[in-house]
Amino acid sequence: MLTRRLTLAGALALGLALPLAIPAAAxxxxxxxxxxxxxxxxxxxxxxxxxxxxxxxxxxxGDAHVFQPAPADAKKVAAAxxxxxxxxxxxxxxxxxxxxxxxxxxxxxxxxxxxxRAMAEEDAPGAADAHDHDHDKKHDHAGHExxxxxxxxxxxxxxxxxxxxxxxxxxxxADPAGAATYAANAGAYAAKLQALDAExxxxxxxxxxxxxxxxTSHDAFGYFxxxxxxxxxxPQGVSTESEASAKDVARIIxxxxxxxIPAVFMENISDPRLVKRIATETKAKIGGExxxxxxxxxxxxxxxxxxxxxxxxxxxxxxxxS
Ligand code: ZN
Numbered sequence: 001m002l003t004r005r006l007t008l009a010g011a012l013a014l015g016l017a018l019p020l021a022i023p024a025a026a027x028x029x030x031x032x033x034x035x036x037x038x039x040x041x042x043x044x045x046x047x048x049x050x051x052x053x054x055x056x057x058x059x060x061x062g063d064a065h066v067f068q069p070a071p072a073d074a075k076k077v078a079a080a081x082x083x084x085x086x087x088x089x090x091x092x093x094x095x096x097x098x099x100x101x102x103x104x105x106x107x108x109x110x111x112x113x114x115x116x117r118a119m120a121e122e123d124a125p126g127a128a129d130a131h132d133h134d135h136d137k138k139h140d141h142a143g144h145e146x147x148x149x150x151x152x153x154x155x156x157x158x159x160x161x162x163x164x165x166x167x168x169x170x171x172x173x174a175d176p177a178g179a180a181t182y183a184a185n186a187g188a189y190a191a192k193l194q195a196l197d198a199e200x201x202x203x204x205x206x207x208x209x210x211x212x213x214x215x216t217s218h219d220a221f222g223y224f225x226x227x228x229x230x231x232x233x234x235p236q237g238v239s240t241e242s243e244a245s246a247k248d249v250a251r252i253i254x255x256x257x258x259x260x261i262p263a264v265f266m267e268n269i270s271d272p273r274l275v276k277r278i279a280t281e282t283k284a285k286i287g288g289e290x291x292x293x294x295x296x297x298x299x300x301x302x303x304x305x306x307x308x309x310x311x312x313x314x315x316x317x318x319x320x321x322s
Contacts (some may be wrong), residue, residue, distance in 0.1 A: 031175050034080040036091045037064045038295040039154050040110055040163070042305045044084055046189040047167045051178045055080070060297040063269040064090055065240040069097045077101035082174055084167065087111045090151035092241075108170040110163045117150040117222050150238045152220045152293065156227035157197035160305065161190055196306050203313035204228045211320045215252060215264040215284065217244075217275050220292035230316065233261070235278070240270060249278065256282040263287035263319040268302070269294050287319030 030053040035041035041056035048054060055076045058064040064086075077083055078101040085094050087109035098107060153159045168186035172179045204212065212229060218236035225232050235244035235252050255261065256278070264279045265287045266272040279286045290312050291302040302308035 032080050033082045036085045043163050047186045049185045061268050062294050074101040078103045080105040082106045084108050088149050088151035110166050111153050114153045114159050114162050118148045150222045155224035200313050207320045213261045217267050217270040253281050256284050265290045267292045288315040
């Protein structure tokens, strides 16, 4: 393999025309970058456009919390010039993967500058009641490496704007020749995100305030809830690594019954059995599927971030409006 490459390089140096020569422009100008998961990968594609070649580690409908990198992932990281990660404890496996890969890539934390959200207790309306329970929950998770920080920052569109600005700056630093392109792409996408933010706000505003309370399997919508005024209650914590305890599930079932919470939602990355069981035991309706930590595949309703947010709002509206 090595010999062949040297031969090819030698031939090119001599200016020989090779029948197998690949159109050089397309290959050489694209910057190889890795994004740790699909939502971040979409942001990088929007900003990078034709100048970057984006590889995503955790793909469509994948769960980054419990991802186990394979040797192929180390190769992808090794070949990258930039590795974009979410940070905030989302990719517990990334440091080891980066080290194992031996990559020289710049590691860019896309959430830099975002105010991290602590776990549920302080921003949930009616949190006073749940306070003791939340303490119990914290005990269950004590010593857990995720600490109290919620990694799902992309669920607020205002935060998505920060991801995009960070990605733009990192791409410009790595590829100054593309600065104007990256700035233009980021600007155009930021305008779309601004329109999306208004659409999400309008969609939620149309849902009667007292009905904006739902159950999901893991606590992935804290930033969405804080930004748009929907209360999400989840038997699982901010990571899917630990299963919901029987006590947490029993508490939520009591809460749904007592507070008449209208709907429970499945998530694309989580086993639907727990929410289905909760729905059966409480007679709450199953509101459909929300996309929390990953996009859908190309045929699904959420193959881009913008479609994902639109889909989630449409699901919430149809389940909660009447
Ligand atoms: Zn999650």
